Amino acid sequence: MTSPRWARRPEGSNWGEFGPDDQAGRLNLIGPEQVLKGIAEVREGRTFCLSLPLDLPGGNKLNPRRHPPxxxxxxxxxxxxxxxxxxxxxxxxxxxxxxxxxxLHTQYSTQWDALSHVGGRFDADGDGEAEAVYYNGWRAGQDVVPPPDPTAAPFEGPCARRLGIQVMAERGVQGRAVLVDLHAHFGDARTLVGYDELMRVMAADKVTVEPGDMVCLHTGFTRIVREMGGQPDAERLHGAAAALNGRDPRLQDWIRDSGLAVLIADNYAVEAYPAAEGHGDCAALPLHELCLFKLGIHLGELWWLHDLAGHLRAQGRSRFLLTAPPLNLPGAVGSPATPIATV
Known part of the structure; x- marks a missing residue:
């Protein structure tokens, strides 16, 4: 399988499987059937806002490049x-x-990552020389374009000519979601969650994930953020709550094989950062590489899942209708979101 943009694709990727010019990735798995499955989970007509106030976490200690609105x-x-x-x-x-x-810094608070947010250096041409590319072989410098003068502000015009957040917005992002309550099992302690730990939690809570589902991980991280009242303790937060072990190869296989459409968490990066060592993966954020670069799986970060998780657990449920479009902002590589869960 080849494309006009690449002669070879990364091992374990799905480049080309949704078409040679695809920009939506696994969002293609969310169609009318998934929307109807989500609607079928609505029993009470009750809604939950899944966004933090967009001025949280507060300050820029968690990321010096991102600032409050x-x-x-x-x-x-x-x-x-x-x-x-x-x-x-x-x-x-x-x-x-x-x-x-x-x-507004588009990825400061509750957010979506566009597929143009993280790419990789990979020999897509098969000529023995790596080049900077993004999901489905879209090219840095051609399809994802930096400003001509990085010191100029504001930069006029879209940066992501392909894979921008508007691709996600135009699809609506609505369907069935599944919540995995890691916090109920691990509490506030820093816990690396690999495949074995995740499967134990899902089995204990009778949680199943099917192709096209949007998976939400409740770790309790944003509850701690809110309790800090806009004055985050970076040291405490970096050592708080569960986070996926992005270097676990079996966890990577599960994300690939489960057919999940998007992956969402209430923590800072979905996965632990810095990533664990010892598995030979050179990516700084291996799940970002896997999801955004190889599989076209959009990532949601810093969502407010506390209230929803408590309600679902009390009802013995894990599924709900999720409506979560980003801003329709052409060319952006990320976006704030105000997701709504309906149960």
Missing amino acids: RLFATERLGEANYNFPLAREAAQFTDVISDDAVL
Whole structure:
């Protein structure tokens, strides 16, 4: 199997299986049937917001390159356009107007990773020389384009000409989701969860994952974040809660073979960072490489799953309807999200 963009694909990848020009990856597994399966899980008509307030975690100690949103007023007649009486522009008007804008780091808080977020250096041409490529062979410098001047702000125009977050937004992202409650079994302690640990939890809670399901991992991490009130203790957070062991080869095989459509967690990176050593994988974030680069599986991070997890456990349930589109922001490599669970 080849493509106009690649002569060989990474081992264990699914490049080309959804078509030579595919940009949606495993979202292709979420069709009308999966939406109907999700709707069938709605029994109470109750909804849960799965987003943190977007100014959390707070500060930039967890990632020095990402900062809280800056909310500010637009300008009108040289002043802040807040509580602005339109009578100043026309005497007959009685309206009072407020209007604002925001400078937002797209992956600061509850978020989706686009498939353009992480690529890899790989010899896709088969000429013995590695090049920077993304899922399905889309090319760095051609399809994912940096600003001409990285010091210029703002950079006008989309960066991800292919694999941008808008591909995800246009599909709606709605269907059946499955919650795996790692926190109920491991508590707040830092725990590396590999295949064996994950299977034990799923067996104990009678959780099953079928092709096209959206899998959510509740670790309790964002509950700890919220308790810190916008002043995160980076040392404590880096040693808190369960996280997937991205270097576990059997866990990687399960993610590949289960047919899950997207992978979501309430922690910072879904997987443990820094990753465990000793398995010969050179990727800094091996599950990011596997999911975003090789398999086209979008990742959700820092979701608020605490309330939903408690409700589902009390009801003896694990499945629900998930509606979770990102911002339809062409060219972005990630996006805030305000997901809604309906049970």
